[in-house]
Amino acid sequence: MRTTRFAALLSAAALTLVVSGCGSDDPTTTASDSSSGSDTSASETTEASSLSVTDPWVKSAEEGMTAAFGTLVNEGDSDITVVSATASDITGMMELHETVQNDDGSMAMQPKEGGFVIPAGGEHELSPGGDHLMIMDLTRPVEPGETVTLTLTLDDGSTTDVEATVKEFTGADENYQDGEGMDMDSDEGMDMGSEDSGDN
Known part of the structure; x- marks a missing residue:
C-alpha cells in the first residue's frame, strides 16, 4: 500500500x-x-528621432505675445513636417507662423498652412521676419536668461522637446494678418524684424 x-x-x-x-x-x-x-x-523609429533644433531661443516679453526661433535640422532620409507646437509653462496657445508682405508693402504674420516642412537631410530656419513659432496669450512674463521648454509635434504624431533660451530682442514692428479670435491690442509693439538676435 x-x-x-x-x-x-x-x-x-x-x-x-x-x-x-x-x-x-x-x-x-x-x-x-x-x-x-x-x-x-x-x-x-519616429520622425522626432531625426529632428533637432540648432540655437533655439525665445524673445523676452512681459505679457501678450512673443515668438520662438532656431534652425530645424532633419538628419533623416525622409521629409519631416512640424504641424504644431506647445509651451505649457508660459502659454495655452501657440501657432506656426510665416511672415508675408501686404499689398501696401507692410509685413504681416499669418498662420503657416501645412506646417513647416524640413527636407530630408536639410534645414528650415525660423527667424525674426520669417517663419517662427508664435507664442500667444502669455500666462506669465518670460525673462532674459531663463529656459523655456517647447514641444514640437510632427505629422507622424511623434513629439520632441526643445530647450530654448530667452533673449532680449528689438526689431521692426509687424502686424498679425488675421486677428480673428485674439486680442489685437496684445500684439502692438511685437518686434519681429530681421535683425540678428545678438548674444543678449
Whole structure:
C-alpha cells in the first residue's frame, strides 16, 4: 500500500516537471516576446528621432505675445513636417507662423498652412521676419536668461522637446494678418524684424 502510494507520488511529480518544462520552452511564448520587442523598437523609429533644433531661443516679453526661433535640422532620409507646437509653462496657445508682405508693402504674420516642412537631410530656419513659432496669450512674463521648454509635434504624431533660451530682442514692428479670435491690442509693439538676435 505504502509502495503504491509512493509510486503514485513520484509519477505526479514527474508529470509536473514535464509540464513545467514544456511551458518554459513554449515557442509561441518566445515568439510573442520577440515580436513584442520588435514592435517597441519599430515604434521608437519616429520622425522626432531625426529632428533637432540648432540655437533655439525665445524673445523676452512681459505679457501678450512673443515668438520662438532656431534652425530645424532633419538628419533623416525622409521629409519631416512640424504641424504644431506647445509651451505649457508660459502659454495655452501657440501657432506656426510665416511672415508675408501686404499689398501696401507692410509685413504681416499669418498662420503657416501645412506646417513647416524640413527636407530630408536639410534645414528650415525660423527667424525674426520669417517663419517662427508664435507664442500667444502669455500666462506669465518670460525673462532674459531663463529656459523655456517647447514641444514640437510632427505629422507622424511623434513629439520632441526643445530647450530654448530667452533673449532680449528689438526689431521692426509687424502686424498679425488675421486677428480673428485674439486680442489685437496684445500684439502692438511685437518686434519681429530681421535683425540678428545678438548674444543678449
